[in-house]
Amino acid sequence: MFFERALIFLTILSVAFGQTDDEESFLFVTKQTINRFLVQNKEFTIKYGLYNSGPTTVYNVHLDDAHSFPIDQYELLVGTLSAKWERLNAGANLTHIVVLKPKQSGISNSTCAIVTYQKSEKNTDVQKTYSSEFGDVYIMTSREYDRRFSSHIIDWVLFTAMASPCIVFPFFLWFKSKSKYEALVTKEKSSKKAQ
Amino acid sequence: MSNQRSTSRDEDLLLQDFSRNVTTKSRALFSGNAAVVSAIPLWLFWRIHQMDFSSYFIHFILGTIVSTYFLNLAYQNMKFILKHKIAQKREEAVNREISKIFASDKSANKKDKDDRVLTRKNEVADFEATTFSIFYNNTFYLVCLLVLSFFVLKNFSPTVNYLFSVALSTAMVFLFSTGQK
Numbered sequence: 071m072f073f074e075r076a077l078i079f080l081t082i083l084s085v086a087f088g089q090t091d092d093e094e095s096f097l098f099v100t101k102q103t104i105n106r107f108l109v110q111n112k113e114f115t116i117k118y119g120l121y122n123s124g125p126t127t128v129y130n131v132h133l134d135d136a137h138s139f140p141i142d143q144y145e146l147l148v149g150t151l152s153a154k155w156e157r158l159n160a161g162a163n164l165t166h167i168v169v170l171k172p173k174q175s176g177i178s179n180s181t182c183a184i185v186t187y188q189k190s191e192k193n194t195d196v197q198k199t200y201s202s203e204f205g206d207v208y209i210m211t212s213r214e215y216d217r218r219f220s221s222h223i224i225d226w227v228l229f230t231a232m233a234s235p236c237i238v239f240p241f242f243l244w245f246k247s248k249s250k251y252e253a254l255v256t257k258e259k260s261s262k263k264a265q
Numbered sequence: 266m267s268n269q270r271s272t273s274r275d276e277d278l279l280l281q282d283f284s285r286n287v288t289t290k291s292r293a294l295f296s297g298n299a300a301v302v303s304a305i306p307l308w309l310f311w312r313i314h315q316m317d318f319s320s321y322f323i324h325f326i327l328g329t330i331v332s333t334y335f336l337n338l339a340y341q342n343m344k345f346i347l348k349h350k351i352a353q354k355r356e357e358a359v360n361r362e363i364s365k366i367f368a369s370d371k372s373a374n375k376k377d378k379d380d381r382v383l384t385r386k387n388e389v390a391d392f393e394a395t396t397f398s399i400f401y402n403n404t405f406y407l408v409c410l411l412v413l414s415f416f417v418l419k420n421f422s423p424t425v426n427y428l429f430s431v432a433l434s435t436a437m438v439f440l441f442s443t444g445q446k
Contacts, residue, residue, distance in 0.1 A: 217315045217423075225312040232305050236298065236403045244396035247389065251358035 095124025095160060097131070099185050099201035108207050109215040110175040113147060118183060118201065120164040128187045128197075131155040133166060135183035135201075143178070145171040158187070175211045180204055291344075291395060299336035302403050303329045306410055306431075314414075314423045324424060328431040335435045336402060339442035343398040344391075346442075351397075352390035359386045402438055409434035 098121045105114040118135070122128055136151040148169035158164055172178070183201040188194060307325055310316045318325065363382045413430035421429075 213315045217313070222313050225309065229305070229309050232308065233302075233407055236302050236305070237400060237407070240298075240396045240400035240403070244393055244400060247393050247396070251355050251362075251389065254358040254361050 094189055095122050095126045095128050097121065097128060097158070097185055097187060097197075097199050098123055099133075099183065099199060101135070101180075101183050101201040102204055103207070107215065108172060108178075108209045110172055110209055110211050112212065112215070113169050113171050116168045116170065118166040118168070120158060120166070120185065122158045122160055122162050125160050126189070127157050127159050128189060129157050129191050130196075131158050131164075131185065131187040133183055133185050135168075138181050138183065139170055143172065143174055145173060147171055172209045175209045177206050178209055179206050291391075294395065295337050295340040295399070296333070298399050298403070299333040299340065300329070302336060302406060303332040306407070306414075309414070310423070310427050314426060316423045316427065321424070321427070324427055328427060332406075332431055332435040335439045336406060339402050339439045340395075340398050342439075342442040343402060344394045347394040347397055348390045351393045352386050355386060355389050355393075356382075359389060402442065405441065406434055406438045409437050 100119040100121075101116065102119075103114055103116055108114050116135075118133060120131065120133070131154065133153045134151070139146070139151060146168070149167055151168060153166050155164065180203055182203045185199050185201065186196045187199075189197060307329070310321075310325075311318065316324075360382055363378060363385060367378050367381070410430055413433055414426055418426045418430055
């Protein structure tokens, strides 16, 4: 009897401890660009989303993505690629925005951002997690971007202004002569009919 | 003597009428127009397709020379075909015009009047055929070029776009001018 009760008690204890291990918080980190096209020397925005999926708060959250955007290839305009937050409550979201400008064109490989955090305030063990990535991106030249997307209205207006004389002037000359001689014939015909 | 002279003059007029040869003035007019119309689209290729002159000047020069040459031929072909049609249409009107001029001149004989009518008819037909040929070929060439470059070949590289759109539109204008009867 005693032995059975002790066994049940031990089982309950182990399940309880087992449950506290499963109830640890885990950070989901997303990394995405909100621009449709990446163009050389034009700004683009990276958005990092951090979500604490567990029941407990995490502490000393540190985001590091400097390795994805080296300083010789990208210019940092707004925000920082290395950010820190003291805590992230359970079930809370966090967004971090960085604005960059690519210096070169071509294919660029973007790797994951690294996020480290502590599961409790007292326990200094650091947990590391990786963000999602958007893989290889093509950074087009500004010339290619202009070619595809600029409106070019002024260019079309000027082209029309230049091409019009080549079409309108010969047409006008031909039409003037044609009208004159056709009028001569119709005038004679109408005067004969009147007679 | 005078008969021989007037016969040779008639022959000259007939030869001029049925000849494909154009006068120097006409040739200069056609060449100038062809060069201008071939050069104008370079503006579009430079500004819209972003083809800078320093990188593409060989393509541009080649394309302009080829299209100038064939446009010139197209002008001449179309002018030759139209001239006869227009001459037939304008015969009556030119007759009336010359009759009005000669109505006050009693000393003029029928031969002079007929010569005058033939010369005047030639002039009018030449002028109208020249101007219509230039207008029609210019319009056809520019429309073909714009459709090919900005719709059909829109997603190709600038080099392919330029060379094919100029070549195809020149070819279409030239073939159309030879095909008409």
